[in-house]
Amino acid sequence: MSWFLLSTAWVLCASAIETYCAASNISCSLPRESIAGNLSNPGDIVIGGTFPVHLDRVYNDLSFTNKPAELQCQRFSIERYQYMHALIFAVEEINGDPELLPNITLGFQIFDTCTTLRRAAQGTLSMLSGGTEITPNYHCGSGAPLAGVIGDSLSTRSILMAQILGLYRYPLVSYLSSNPVLSRRDLFPSFFRTIPSDDFQMRGLAHLVLHYGWTWIGLLISDNDYGQFGLQMVKQEIINGGACVAFAENIMTGQPNRNAPHLVQVIRGSTAKVVVVIASDSDFVIVIEELQRQNVTGNIWIASEAWATSVLLRDKRFQMILVGTIGFAIHGGKMPEFTKYFSSLKISNHFSDMFIKEFWEEAFSCKWPNTKLADNATTNGCTGNEKLETLYSEETYRIPLNVYTAMYAVAWALHGFLCTPRIGQLKYAKCPNVSSFQPWHILHYIKYVNFMTKDGIQVSFDANGNPPAVYDIVNWHVSGKGTLEQVTVGSYDLNAPDRKTFTVDEDKHVWANNSTEVPLSKCSPSCPSGFRKVIVPGKPLCCYECARCPQGQISNQTDAVECHPCSWDTWPNLQQDRCLPRTTEFLSYEEPLGYSLAAICILSTLIPLFILAVFIHYKKTPIVRANNYSLSCLLLLSLFFCFLCSLGFIGYPQPEMCHLRQVAFGMVFSLCISCVLAKTLTVVIAFKATKPGSRLRKWTGVKVSYCIIGICSLVQLCMSITRLLFSPPFLKLDTDTKPGIIIVYCTEGSPTAFWCMLGYLGLLATISFIVAFLARRLPDRFNEAKFITFSMLAFLSVWVSFIPAYLSARGMYTVAMEVFAILSSSWAVVGCIFVPKCFIVLLRPNLNTREPLKITSNF
Template sequence: MVEIKKMCYRYISPHTYNFLAFVFAVEEINNNSELLPNITLGLHIKDSFRYTRKIIESALNILAGQSTIVNFKCNSFRTVAAIIEGFTDEETYGFYNMFQIYHYPQVSYSSQNLYMSDPVQYPYFYRTVPNELHLSIGIGKLLKYFGWKWVSIFSNDDESSMRAIQILKEGIEQNGGCIALHQTFPHQRRIKNFELQKIVRASKKSSTVNIYYFNKNAVFSLDNVLDLQKNVKSGQVFIIIAEVEIIKKNQKHFQISNKFFIFKPYKKVMPNFFKFIREMKPIRLRSDYQAKDWWNVLCDSSCPNHIKRDCNSKVKTEGEGHCFNTHFGSSYSVYNAVYVVAHALHNMIMSGSGNSTTWIRENRELLYSLPWKNGLGEEMYLDENGDLATGYNILNLIFLPNMTLKYEVVGHYNPHAPPGQDFTIDENVIVWESSFTQLKEDLNSDFIHIVDMDTCITCPDDQWSNQKRDACIPKVITFLSFEEPLGIALTSISMFFFLITAVILGIFIYYGNTPIVRANNQQLSYILLISLILCFLCSLLFIGHPEDVTCILRQTTFGITFSIALSSVLAKTITVVTAFQATKPRSKLHKWMGSRVSNSIVLSCSLIQTVLCLVWLCTAPPFAFLNMRSEIGTILIECNEGSVIAFYCVLGYLGFLAGISFIIAFLARNLPDSFNEAKYITFSMLVVCNVWISFIPTYLSTKGKYTVAVEIFAILASSTGLLGCIFIPKCYIILLRPERNNKKDLRKI
């Protein structure tokens, strides 16, 4: 009786070669009398279109026995032997976590996720490609071999790639190299055009090597490669992990420089596989609406002989796609994945493990047994992590004089080889770009060494590299100075309002005996004007070369001075409310109407702020700080606030005073008679509150000297708000409408 074993594979139209390699391997094994005798392998094929929902739905259908089996008639109740998949790193990880409860071996022919090389945590996971750890180490060995130390890296932002890049960076730095930049891009979608332009701009700044660490399971088109190379300077090397799609029919339109090294998992040409494609009856799935066109392309008379089908077709197709392409997907890894499962099943049966495909621990260990051979006669085995013991080919993309392109294998990296033999490079077959002309040849060994490549050292913190990146030069020292336009503008504004406030104080002193000045506590008006004068002068402390003394005086002087101003406003507001209540019959508030009460409010409120500032100075005072990392190529001299908590406590207390004043003034804004100043205080506090609420997010989002400018603007705006809302209306009456400066008219204002 023929027993049917089933394996799962996901089919996507652009990856038809993978699908065909799967079918080819199954038929080759079924025709092999030594491997699985009297056993016929069957297969389930499901297309997921890269939708997670479809992946899960397809897997469940297969496991439940509700799947279509191509070219085979089999009993749907038979147990699934293994799941072979070509998911991305993240999809493989998610799929395993969801379906590990079924204990089916999951064999990946594409995922290089380095986190899954753990037989304890992932006992049912295997793969026929090396894991990503070996890829990063191999790239590091290539850099070390040629002495390339100035490197730019562009990578996806998925977890496995980021970890591999971290390992690569650590290896580069240990070998004395340095990373010019590392730029990441979203991994869940194709790189957009503006992102590609970002890569180009960044590549122009690099000296030696650009590493493109993305598209592990995809290909670069020749158009993309051409765009990259024509926008960067000569003398650069590109290391990529995605194959370049060479379409032989039209490649004469391209002029690719010989500067590309490509790391790809080891693979071998399978002549019988191409013969199988040429001679087989076309296979297509129900949902594969493009299959007919795909097969017709192979009938084109201009299609290369190794892949061309004899279809007796008179139809001329646009044979510019897969017919002329040298990229056959992951077909070799798919082929090996089928053989992995077939040999494991064979060993289970031969070892007497039973007529069952239940993967108990003993059965799983069969996958780590003696080496086995695939249909090409290659001897292979899985290592202790469940990874195929294989490595990477290092390819050189060569642009030939006849204007055609080809790949040349110039080296290998096999982490499973003995030490000293794991990394090999044949420099004689490398074709370099014409700009790499300075070669030093050792006549005794015929050994070629490139001596015109850049090396790099790390510049001190107070220096950075020049434009040619061949020397360290001092960074530009910057701070908000009095001489630059921004400093001049802020200084001018500060001095202008300082003079305006001083003039208003003089006016109030000169007209001190008039009703409008004496109303609402004359002394408080003087205290408020003097504190505003000091606030405008305080803003000048923020401009100029920061020193420890000025850093201390900046925040504390302004904090105390502005708290006096807000305390004066609060005392004025309370005075208005108290005075109105005192006019009521039998009121006991007459004794609270003196200047002593209002002065006490100012003193006590400002004293609290003074204590906060003293605590700040005693615990973690502000200090001058050389910020060498805020802006590229500059040293920013700025004030470090010392204690951020103390800084925000001082600002928070000012906000508290402003808020209390606003609430009381708002409630008292419609009081009758001469107590109408509450209306102006309400507007002034509204301005102050809006300014400082806007200040915090703006302060946190700016950098460098513009952070200082934001705080100066907040000081000037809030001080000007107090000055304009409270005193300008009174100055208008004093100077322009003196006839209204009397008790009778004052009640109507």
């Protein structure tokens, strides 16, 4: 915007000076200033052109004690010279085409800007003035009118030129200026270009970086508009893509050494191996030379289009540094006629070309006679008979093709105005001639340009003056001749019909040291599967540490930002990179613990049956009769079921079994303890009933025992039915207790009901224990109260110990603990009550008599 205001102020000042001088009758003029580097050819209409044929200038000390010396250019560029001749070739081809601009001859006026703003401004003002001298706001020459300007190569110079030319609505068509700000129609109403805007290129460069997984990137950018706008865009795109910028350094274009020593130290000291360079080749080559001096190699350079196909950097001495470079190049094509034209240039036919001798010296590494040589320098002499055909053959042209299409765009706009029916508001009664057109006429027509070149390239501009965005992706290889060459390995086309904007042929890639493996550029090593990235405070996001995924979570990709939990029925493997089905845990018959307990249960059920068989066989013996034969048989049957019900706790818990096993356990144990209680009370009643006049004789029958058993069992039955109706046990899968294991178990339903059941059993056992303890010394040889005392003591000890063990056990061990308690308590009753009797019956039959009895047994 500042240039626009400055240019406007310039025009206003010139008008004011003219008015003042006319009124005062004072003669005034600007200082004369010669403009070197001017190459022109006459015609009916003139096309302007600016090219940086020289890449540098002599840096003079501007003390202003004397008149400043004229700007002196140096470092001739064959590549830029070729761009200039692409314009000349296009003009000659158009002049020879009877269909395009018939009867009209185009001329040209070309200026060497020498990569300086001063030369760009001089050339622009000179073309507007129409002569060899610069007269702002005046066209003093009587020559052919100016139709438009082709230029410039650098965005900074194009911005200046577009501001000046935009004041007068002269079209400016750039072949290499890609700064996005030039698309703003409010600032640059007459600017067009045949190279895409950097908006597209910088997004593509970031896409390229992210495509190869590089996350630690260095940036080198020139300190001009091209570099600074590029820095903003590519840095933002890289960060948005998840990568980080290790450093961003400016190439100081105003310094002769471009600040190269400092830049090389930064590159050497950084861990970033990939460096994006947004600068011209004439600036970057000085940095490359410094890298060569300090022997810094091994980096991968990402090239912007300004140097991706540079001839200047193809020098063999840069091979170790630049091999493997990859970048965006302007979309190219074949120009066989231009190759033929350029390779046929001769000194004798181009005397008016002031640059051709310098070109000849650079192309053939020779010197013309009388040329001053450096000290101790030796070189071949130029003769002018050297053959360019030996140096230039058919190749892919990129920037020359842009210059060529830019020239044709202006020509077709002229053709549209002079030789075709009017477009839009431009309607005339008669066909206009060369002298009648104004620059805005051509500007109007160039907006609608849409044509195809002889090489099949479609040319058009959008509303902002931009062409379709297409780039080639090039990779720098070492050719068979030992020199660097740029090989096209892919494309970036935003108008691709299948929306595959980014395509790369990986097999064609070559990297540093001629490796075919993609190099790494990371601040931190990659986190493998099973780990996640942990951001380190105070460091960029790409500088992280690796942490193992939390328990129960996995990461199945490298550099995972977060871990993901497995589903409820799966669990991570040891590497935590995939989920496996969880192991189910229950007291299985296949487990050693399960089949051991099952075997004990089965064997234990045989013991009560065996004892029952013994009692049946010896039912008439005194010891069997004295201990209430019928109650003993019922107790033995209940003990059989006690041992048997423990099998219901082993195996996969089925929903039906969950309902029945706790009820069965409660009922059979209630029956068992009720039988023991009935036996104990019967002993006490029987002893008391033998006293004279005792009223207890009527309670000595078996009906009382059965009533006790029935009442005690009925209470447990009511509790069990209530439990089943309101809070039944059910099957549950526990995934939280043990990592990676699904514990399959039956819940108690209502914990209150479960503990009430155990409490009731404990109450019956406690009553039996107390009664038996009080009756342990009754004078009866076959008094079993003392055995019942020991059995109930053991029974209560088992279940009191069971409570903390049950509450602390987990998984199948909870069930195993309950099975163990059932077996232990059942064995306590069997061992304490029936084993002594069996010992006497089977092994001491002499003690199984009635003679020692002091009390007659009536039961």
